[in-house]
Amino acid sequence: MVSLVPAAEFDARFDAEVDVLVVGAGGCGLVAALAAQAAGAEVAVVEKLDRFAGNTVLSSGSIPAAGTRLQRAAGIADDPDRFAADLRRVAGRHDADHMVDRLAGISAELVHFLLDRVGVDLTLITHYRHVGHSVCRLHAPPSRRGADLIRDLERATEARDIPVAFGNPAVALIVDGGAVCGAVTKADGGDTARIGAAATVLACSGFGNSRALLDRFCPDMAAIPHFGATGSEGDAVVWGEALGARLGNMASFQAHAGVAQPHGALVTWTIVEKGGVVVDDAGARFADESQGYSAFAEHAARHQRPTFAIYDRRIRDLTAAGQPEFGELVDHGGAREAATVADLARLVGCPEARLAAVLASADAAARGEAADPFGRTAWGLAPLVPPYVVTRIAPALFHTQGGVIVDTEARVLRADGTPIAGLYAGGGAACGISGRHGSLGYVSGNGLLSALGLGFIAGRAAARRAAAAKGKPATGRSPTATLSPASNASPHREGI
Numbered sequence: 374m375v376s377l378v379p380a381a382e383f384d385a386r387f388d389a390e391v392d393v394l395v396v397g398a399g400g401c402g403l404v405a406a407l408a409a410q411a412a413g414a415e416v417a418v419v420e421k422l423d424r425f426a427g428n429t430v431l432s433s434g435s436i437p438a439a440g441t442r443l444q445r446a447a448g449i450a451d452d453p454d455r456f457a458a459d460l461r462r463v464a465g466r467h468d469a470d471h472m473v474d475r476l477a478g479i480s481a482e483l484v485h486f487l488l489d490r491v492g493v494d495l496t497l498i499t500h501y502r503h504v505g506h507s508v509c510r511l512h513a514p515p516s517r518r519g520a521d522l523i524r525d526l527e528r529a530t531e532a533r534d535i536p537v538a539f540g541n542p543a544v545a546l547i548v549d550g551g552a553v554c555g556a557v558t559k560a561d562g563g564d565t566a567r568i569g570a571a572a573t574v575l576a577c578s579g580f581g582n583s584r585a586l587l588d589r590f591c592p593d594m595a596a597i598p599h600f601g602a603t604g605s606e607g608d609a610v611v612w613g614e615a616l617g618a619r620l621g622n623m624a625s626f627q628a629h630a631g632v633a634q635p636h637g638a639l640v641t642w643t644i645v646e647k648g649g650v651v652v653d654d655a656g657a658r659f660a661d662e663s664q665g666y667s668a669f670a671e672h673a674a675r676h677q678r679p680t681f682a683i684y685d686r687r688i689r690d691l692t693a694a695g696q697p698e699f700g701e702l703v704d705h706g707g708a709r710e711a712a713t714v715a716d717l718a719r720l721v722g723c724p725e726a727r728l729a730a731v732l733a734s735a736d737a738a739a740r741g742e743a744a745d746p747f748g749r750t751a752w753g754l755a756p757l758v759p760p761y762v763v764t765r766i767a768p769a770l771f772h773t774q775g776g777v778i779v780d781t782e783a784r785v786l787r788a789d790g791t792p793i794a795g796l797y798a799g800g801g802a803a804c805g806i807s808g809r810h811g812s813l814g815y816v817s818g819n820g821l822l823s824a825l826g827l828g829f830i831a832g833r834a835a836a837r838r839a840a841a842a843k844g845k846p847a848t849g850r851s852p853t854a855t856l857s858p859a860s861n862a863s864p865h866r867e868g869i
Contacts, residue, residue, distance in 0.1 A: 376615040378545045378557055387555060387569030391417045392839035393832070394555055394570035396543045399427015399602065400519070400821065401800030401828035402576030403526040404483075406535050407491055408832030409574075414839045416535050416832075417568070419558050421542030421604050425523050427578055428602045428772045428801065429824060432519035433641070433696075435498065435511040436487075436825055437818035438480035443497040443512060451508050453477040460806060463505045464814030468621030468778060469804045475781045476806065476826045483829045484512050493525040500695065501646060501753075504665030505816030517641075517696045519821075541566070546573065546612050552794035553616070571842040572795055572835035575785070576828060579773035579801030580607030581626070590623040590775060593811070597674050600632055600639075600769035609802030613777040616796070619788045621804035623775030627815045628670035631682065634765040638702045640682060642666035643692045644764075648755030649684030650735050651766070656723030658731055661747040667815040670768035681721050682764045683732070685757045686710065702764075711761045720763050732757065772820060774805035783831035797835050799827025 393409040395402045398420035406416045420426060438444075439456035456477040461470075487493040495512045502509050514521040530537060543556040547567065555569040580586035582605040587595040599605075613620060630651070631640035645651065645662045651669065652658055653676060660672035673680050689708050693700035702708060711717035714732065718725040738745035739755035777785045777798050784792035785803075805823045808814020 376545060376611055377548050379548060388567045390555075390569040391415050392570065393572045393574065393835040394419070394568050395574045395576055396556060396608075397427065397576035397578065397604075397800070397802070398425050398537050398539070399576060399578065399800065399824065400429030400523060400526065401427070401824040402574070403523070403530055404825045404828035405574045405576055405799060405832035405835070407526070407529055407533070408486070408829050409836040410533055410535060411490060412833050412836035414836035418530070418535065418537040419541045419543055419556070419568070420537060420539050421577075423539045425527055426602055426604050427824075428605070428820060429519045430523050431601060431771070432821060433513055433517045434519040434522035434821070435503070435513040435517070435818045436480075436484060436495070436821045437506065437510050437816070438484040438512055439477055439510055440481040441484050441497070441512065443484070443495070444510065447497055447499050447509070449499075449508050449510075451510055453480065455507065456480065456510065459505055459507050460816055460819075463816050464806060464808040467625070467806070467809045467814065469806050471781065472779070473806050475830070476822055479826060479830065480822065483826055486829065487825075491526065491529045493522060501643065503817035504642070504646070504663070511818050518698060543577070543608070546616070546796070548616070553796040570795075571839035572797060574828075574831045574835055575609045575612070575777070575796070575798040575802040576800050577608045577802050578602050578605035579776060580610055581605040581770050581773050583607040586610060591626055591773060593671075593674065594626055594628065594770045597628070598632070598767075598769045600629065601772045605772060605801060609777055609798060613785065616785070616793055617787045618777045618785050618793060621775060621778040622807070622809050624810040625774035625805060625808050625814060626812055627667045627771045627774060627807065627820055628674070628768055628812050629666045629771050630670035630673050630680070630768045631666055631766045632769045633702055633707045634767050636702060636705060636707045638698065638707065640702065640707075640764055640766055641692060641696050641699045643696065643699075644682055644684045644688050646751070646753055647684070647688045647692065648739065648753035648757060649682050649688060650732070651680055651682050652721065652723070652728065652731060653678040653680055654722055656718065656721060656728035656731055658735070658747060661745070661749040663749050663751045664813070665815065665817065667812040671812045673768040680766050682766050683717065683757070684762050686760050686762060687758070688754060689762045708762050708764050711763060712759060714761070717761045717763060772801050774807045774815070776801060776803045776805070778804045779827065781830075782834040783827050784834065795838070797831040799831045800824035803827055
């Protein structure tokens with residue numbers, strides 16, 4: 374990967390120019406583009422893959438926000454201070470603490486922007502609180518699919534004529550006197566294009582799909598499967614280091630304990646929040662499941678044994694009715710019933726007596742008759758009742774939470790704390806707010822809060838920078854001509 378190219382190397386300055394260039398067409402990138410255009414900027418998006426991508430597509434589309442009108446309509450009292458306190462209680466101190474109040478503070482404005490200006494279909498999840506939140510504050514598509522959130526964002530970009538060039542990875546950032554002034558892209562056919570911009574937004578995911586960077590920063594997660602976006606190859610880390618950017622929270626990540634085996638579908642952790650337990654192939658529990666899907670995945674990865682989620686028919690049917698993706702797993706045989714503990718033990722492949730004792734202990738804790746050996750206190754609908762249901766699950770890495778550190782305007786910062794002119798970052802490219810190490814600091818929705826929240830901030834800030842630079846003469850062609858996969862831009866010597 375080429376890292377940086379001096380602008381002075383060009384015979385002609387740029388093949389095209391826009392006010393704001395967004396690198397990455399996931400949730401962060403599309404929100405950044407929409408926010409920048411809404412603020413008056415001419416915007417273009419480049420994407421390395423041949424489709425709308427990113428970790429937002431793979432998520433449940435849940436955006437945490439405090440003080441929204443949807444919460445008020447549901448009678449839920451919430452505010453940014455309470456939200457920020459929840460985030461800090463779970464994550465503790467970390468390298469992006471200055472962003473906690475900022476993201477909590479703009480979260481309601483973000484949701485209202487998506488509802489009113491973009492036309493995203495969001496509802497407030499009120500039937501249960503997700504891990505880490507003291508009130509109901511997750512706003513999600515009715516389907517609970519991130520793919521539907523992306524489809525709404527896609528429709529909005531198309532309606533606003535924002536060009537999105539697929540199959541055009543940014544292979545280098547263009548720098549001029551220490552400022553970033555665009556990027557070099559390379560189409561599938563090998564042609565390059567030099568895109569100039571007053572502001573460049575990195576929305577290109579983290580490094581979960583880079584074994585070299587995982588070995589360096591998150592060695593504990595390098596050996597488990599990556600279930601996140603394939604484009605998460607650490608571009609922002611490479612560029613950031615070359616520019617002298619400060620990196621933060623690099624050992625932090627979001628994982629998920631519930632990837633169905635062998636189906637490969639994501640098993641919603643709602644089945645645990647409603648009272649399910651997780652056992653290994655010996656029939657033993659090994660951690661507090663109510664810590665959440667991300668924290669529990671870290672335990673499961675260390676445990677290194679096959680794992681099984683055990684719940685009951687009530688929980689299965691209630692969850693399937695509200696979450697279509699889980700309903701599809703049920704329809705495909707991923708949630709097998711067992712009439713008795715003996716039948717359940719046969720499905721797990723463990724001794725019946727051991728499993729019976731484990732379930733009896735969990736039932737006693739759920740009834741308040743005894744303390745749970747692992748400290749669990751939240752039991753939902755438990756005790757479980759026959760018929761039981763079992764799903765084999767395995768942990769996977771979703772996305773890394775470390776990246777370049779940004780300020781409250783999403784500007785990328787150098788090691789000395791000064792901003793790199795012209796460069797903004799969000800989503801997986803930027804340092805997240807889920808703690809310094811591991812997955813224990815992850816609160817449900819933190820990924821989309823950072824992705825869409827920082828995209829919202831970055832897009833508006835980038836537009837302000839572009840507006841301030843409007844007096845400069847334009848030298849490029851129309852961006853829609855140059856940003857297509859069939860670009861005829863001349864080959865370019867790609868420098869350092």
